[in-house]
Amino acid sequence: MLTPRDIGYLWRLSRPLNLGIGALTFGLSAYISGLHSWGFLQDALFWAELTLLVGIMAGGYWINDVYDRRIDLVNKPGKTLISTHISAKKVLTCYWVAFLVLGTASLFLPLKFLLLNLGALMALHTYARVLKRRAILGNVLIAILAGLVVLAGALLYHLKLALLWGIGFAILTTLIREIVKDVEDMRGDMQHGLRTFPILMGISASKRLLGIFYTLLLAACLAPLPLHYRLNGIWLWPYLLYHTLGVIPLIVWARIRLSWARQPHDFGKQSQLLKLIMLLGLFSLLLLPIA
Numbered sequence: 001m002l003t004p005r006d007i008g009y010l011w012r013l014s015r016p017l018n019l020g021i022g023a024l025t026f027g028l029s030a031y032i033s034g035l036h037s038w039g040f041l042q043d044a045l046f047w048a049e050l051t052l053l054v055g056i057m058a059g060g061y062w063i064n065d066v067y068d069r070r071i072d073l074v075n076k077p078g079k080t081l082i083s084t085h086i087s088a089k090k091v092l093t094c095y096w097v098a099f100l101v102l103g104t105a106s107l108f109l110p111l112k113f114l115l116l117n118l119g120a121l122m123a124l125h126t127y128a129r130v131l132k133r134r135a136i137l138g139n140v141l142i143a144i145l146a147g148l149v150v151l152a153g154a155l156l157y158h159l160k161l162a163l164l165w166g167i168g169f170a171i172l173t174t175l176i177r178e179i180v181k182d183v184e185d186m187r188g189d190m191q192h193g194l195r196t197f198p199i200l201m202g203i204s205a206s207k208r209l210l211g212i213f214y215t216l217l218l219a220a221c222l223a224p225l226p227l228h229y230r231l232n233g234i235w236l237w238p239y240l241l242y243h244t245l246g247v248i249p250l251i252v253w254a255r256i257r258l259s260w261a262r263q264p265h266d267f268g269k270q271s272q273l274l275k276l277i278m279l280l281g282l283f284s285l286l287l288l289p290i291a
Helices: 004-013 016-033 038-042 044-067 069-075 088-106 111-129 137-156 161-184 186-191 197-201 203-222 224-232 237-260 264-287
Strands: none
Touching: 004 044, 004 088, 016 038, 016 044, 016 137, 016 161, 016 264, 044 069, 044 088, 044 111, 044 137, 069 186, 088 111, 111 137, 137 161, 161 186, 161 197, 161 203, 161 264, 186 197, 197 203, 203 224, 203 237, 203 264, 224 237, 237 264
């Protein structure tokens, strides 16, 4: 039997900030997919898929924390909720109830959303049980799932070129963030036999890989400019100004902090910085043409 306190702990396990970012990303994608129209707010399909996406994300955090509870006692002492404030059995039971409800509710949506939702449910479960413990594979899966949030909004109406860029940007920033988190969590992961990239290859190799990805991220920010000029003979000055003043300085700062990092705990701020970079980058979609 769940108590009000248990519900509060489940809410905390759901990472409300991340759920909010996911919901905002889906809404932004729907707005662009609807050709910069607010009509999606009156669309029952939008609200149904938004509810299911948020539920799928929350369930993914629950099952991941259940399997990671012993690791988190090492990596996040004093912050672990499962087994200290709420039992793993309760969280696991709530997860399976949510899994069945979300999967069943998806049956009433169009086939494209049914496949997307069921795929996400299965992928998150597979990640928590198996792929999180494998080098790179788990990171890539979570990155793809982040891109699927943008894709879900795009599938509502029109899949525009701007949204394809947004999918790629979400995937790349999430991939960088996942590797950064693996470096940060090396101590507990190593004690429990995980084979993440930083554990197998070391911090120096991880920094080199992240350096490559940061360079790709900078290139991705600038890529729409020559492409649009080549196709239309016009420079996207608002887009360029936005990235020059906002996104690119943050990427450069994150790259500088990466060069200073020596120990796993030095990577702690990178993860939050990357979350901000992804959010600001996705808002720049509003400055790209949707024709």
